[in-house]
Each structure stands twice: as structure tokens, then as C-alpha cells.
Amino acid sequence: MPTCTEFASVRARFPVFKNKIYLNSCSQGALSDAVEASLLQHIRSWHEDGSPWERWVEQYESARASFARFIGAQPDEVAIVPCASTGISAIASALNFSGQRRKVVMGEFEFPTMGQIWLAQQSRGAEIQFVAAKDGRIPASAYAEAIDERTLLVPLTHVCFMNGARSDVPAITKLARDRGALTMLDDYQDCGTRPVDVKALDLDFYVSGALKYMLCPSGVAFLYVRPELIRSLTPTITGWFGQRNPFAFDVKHFDPAVTARRFESGSPPIPHVYAVPAALELLGSVGFDRIAEHVATLAQALLAGARELKIKIKTPADTRGPLVVLQMKNSEAAVKKLASHNIVVSNRMDGLRVSFHLYNTLDDVGAVLEVLQENLNLTVRDLGD
Numbered sequence: 370m371p372t373c374t375e376f377a378s379v380r381a382r383f384p385v386f387k388n389k390i391y392l393n394s395c396s397q398g399a400l401s402d403a404v405e406a407s408l409l410q411h412i413r414s415w416h417e418d419g420s421p422w423e424r425w426v427e428q429y430e431s432a433r434a435s436f437a438r439f440i441g442a443q444p445d446e447v448a449i450v451p452c453a454s455t456g457i458s459a460i461a462s463a464l465n466f467s468g469q470r471r472k473v474v475m476g477e478f479e480f481p482t483m484g485q486i487w488l489a490q491q492s493r494g495a496e497i498q499f500v501a502a503k504d505g506r507i508p509a510s511a512y513a514e515a516i517d518e519r520t521l522l523v524p525l526t527h528v529c530f531m532n533g534a535r536s537d538v539p540a541i542t543k544l545a546r547d548r549g550a551l552t553m554l555d556d557y558q559d560c561g562t563r564p565v566d567v568k569a570l571d572l573d574f575y576v577s578g579a580l581k582y583m584l585c586p587s588g589v590a591f592l593y594v595r596p597e598l599i600r601s602l603t604p605t606i607t608g609w610f611g612q613r614n615p616f617a618f619d620v621k622h623f624d625p626a627v628t629a630r631r632f633e634s635g636s637p638p639i640p641h642v643y644a645v646p647a648a649l650e651l652l653g654s655v656g657f658d659r660i661a662e663h664v665a666t667l668a669q670a671l672l673a674g675a676r677e678l679k680i681k682i683k684t685p686a687d688t689r690g691p692l693v694v695l696q697m698k699n700s701e702a703a704v705k706k707l708a709s710h711n712i713v714v715s716n717r718m719d720g721l722r723v724s725f726h727l728y729n730t731l732d733d734v735g736a737v738l739e740v741l742q743e744n745l746n747l748t749v750r751d752l753g754d
């Protein structure tokens with residue numbers, strides 16, 4: 370593992386670790402001193418100047434620029450939205466489902482919001498096809514059977530929120546591209562743990578919120594749109610901040626921005642945008658490649674420990690993290706038991722979710738395993754019979 374002392378000094382910048390072993394970045398990233406300071410900077414500006422909107426709009430553009438840099442895009446290709454659902458809905462509202470291509474093909478590992486938004490488009494002519502998982506994965510070959518010349522869009526979660534399975538993004542986007550379909554990567558469960566290059570991934574749309582592994586508060590998310598597509602998509606979910614010039618205050622004209630800002634709607638989430646450059650700077654100072662390596666080491670350590678304890682694992686064995694999910698007889702009781710030892714994790718259905726970031730250590734993994742070893746009655750065992 371790369372220089373443990375450096376990771377230990379980063380951990381000291383997250384006060385939650387004074388009292389807890391925090392392993393729940395899949396729900397909410399921990400608060401750093403840097404992000405706290407950025408939020409206080411907003412509060413100070415509000416106290417001191419009342420309504421410094423010019424400065425606040427600068428801050429909003431600075432959040433756009435720093436996120437764009439992080440994903441290898443240009444600021445004009447990025448919309449700032451209050452949540453991922455709003456960004457996805459803006460795109461849905463701009464697509465036409467009355468032609469031959471009206472099918473949306475997605476895996477059953479998507480976060481519910483993805484299913485729900487596209488299912489809502491059925492009344493506009495969309496046809497939705499779900500791809501089934503097998504043995505905890507949805508291989509590219511399963512998508513190959515569903516994506517055809519009638520497919521308009523393939524939404525794809527990078528990492529599944531329920532079991533931590535990682536999608537084969539290059540293979541699935543290539544399949545979609547070869548068959549003329551658009552791709553939308555939902556990176557919410559991975560964004561912040563490794564480098565991202567939306568151009569190298571050849572994506573049409575990329576969406577992510579900032580509250581998990583990007584270590585920001587809720588209320589800010591991002592939508593990247595391939596530049597060649599931006600002007601051809603006119604959202605009907607819109608508002609004044611989506612216009613070419615919001616400050617024209619022109620009630621009688623709908624004049625969408627020529628950049629990805631056209632997918633925005635109303636007043637931006639100003640307190641939250643303050644956090645974005647601060648969080649990305651902190652993550653970038655450690656280095657995204659190194660964070661990815663660190664997270665993979667921790668994920669594999671938990672898998673190895675769970676195997677030794679013969680606990681059934683829901684996450685594919687070759688995982689690089691950040692999310693590892695273990696099968697429980699009673700996942701809620703397991704979360705509570707770990708909480709009684711000051712360990713913060715979460716559960717979905719029968720899965721106990723343990724997620725890793727730059728601030729976690731092998732000792733954290735050991736602490737989880739120790740509690741599970743004492744409470745094997747809560748777990749589903751994999752006794753190989």
C-alpha cells in the first residue's frame with residue numbers, strides 16, 4: 370500500500386474519525402476540514418455582504434471548471450444540477466421517443482432513480498428493457514442481447530449501489546456505439562476514488578453527485594454532455610439559469626444556452642458549489658491513481674477476511690472497490706451491532722455495505738471483521754456445502 374503515513378495524515382483532516390470508524394462513503398462522504406472551511410467561506414460572505422451574487426456566480430463557475438478538469442472535459446460541457454435525477458430528467462425531456470429508436474436498455478443494477486426516470490418516459494413513447502443480473506454481475510454479453518437498432522439510450526451505473534459490482538464500461542459503451550445508441554454513465558458510486566476521463570470512455574452523458582466519494586454535501590451534482598450533442602438537445606425541463614443569458618430577464622423568449630448550461634434550471638446551489646473545488650483539491654493532492662490503489666487494497670483485504678470467516682460475499686471477487694457487500698441474515702441488526710462499536714456502515718436489503726476511501730485503513734477492515742467474527746449469527750455463511 371502506498372505510504373501509509375501520508376494516508377494517515379489525510380485521515381486526520383476528517384474529524385469524524387476522532388470518534389468513529391467511518392466506512393459509509395457509499396451513502397455520504399466524510400466531512401474534511403477543507404470542505405468545512407469552504408462552507409464557512411460562503412457563510413462569511415453571506416454575513417458580510419448580504420447578497421454578493423456576482424462572487425457567488427464566480428464560485429459556481431469555479432465549481433464547474435474544477436469538476437470539468439477532473440473528468441477531462443471542458444466547462445462548457447458540464448451542467449451543475451441539484452441532484453443526479455434532475456440532470457438525467459433534463460436529458461430525458463430533450464429526447465424524442467416517437468421514432469424507430471425508442472428503446473432504453475439498462476441493467477437491473479441501476480440505482481432506482483435511473484429506472485424510474487426512464488419508466489416515466491413510457492407515456493412519451495419510450496420502451497424500457499431491463500437486463501438481468503447473473504451471479505452478481507451483468508456481463509457485457511447480456512447487454513449485447515438487448516441493445517439493437519431500436520435502442521436510443523443505454524444508461525449504465527459504474528458501480529452497483531447494492532452489491533458493489535463494477536460494470537464493464539468500455540465493452541458496453543462500444544456495443545452501444547456500434548449499434549448507434551447513446552450511453553449515459555452514472556458514476557455516483559465511484560466518482561472521487563479514481564481518475565475519470567469521459568473522452569477516453571467515449572461517453573455521451575456522464576452524471577454524478579458530489580455527496581459520496583467526492584466528499585461534498587448533498588445538493589450539488591453534475592451532468593456532462595458530449596459537445597456534439599449539446600445543441601441538438603432541447604430540454605423541456607428548464608428555467609432561467611438554463612438560458613443563454615439568464616440576466617436578460619426576458620419572460621417572452623425561450624433561448625437555451627448553447628453550452629451544457631442549457632440542462633440547468635433555476636438558482637444554483639451556491640453553498641454547495643463552494644465545497645466542490647475544495648474537495649477535489651484535497652483528493653487531487655493525494656492523487657486519484659493512488660486513492661484507487663489504496664481503495665482496492667482495502668476492498669481485497671475485507672474480502673479475504675470475510676472468506677476466512679466463511680461469510681457469504683455479494684461483491685464479485687475481483688473487485689477494486691470502493692464498495693464491498695457481505696450477505697447478512699439480518700443486515701439491519703448487523704449495522705446496529707457495528708454502530709455499537711462506533712463503526713459506521715449501511716445496509717441495503719440483505720447486504721451489509723462497507724465502503725472505502727482515502728481516509729480508511731487496514732485497521733478499519735480489521736475492526737469490522739472482529740465485530741463480525743463475534744456475531745457470525747447475523748451473517749449468511751458460505752460453508753461450501
Ligand SMILES: Cc1ncc(COP(=O)(O)O)c(C=O)c1O
Pocket residue numbers: 451452453454455480482526528530555556557558578590
Ligand atoms: C448510483 C446512484 N445514482 C444516483 C443516486 C441518486 O441520485 P440523486 O439523489 O442525486 O438524484 C444514487 C444515490 O445513492 C446512486 O447511488
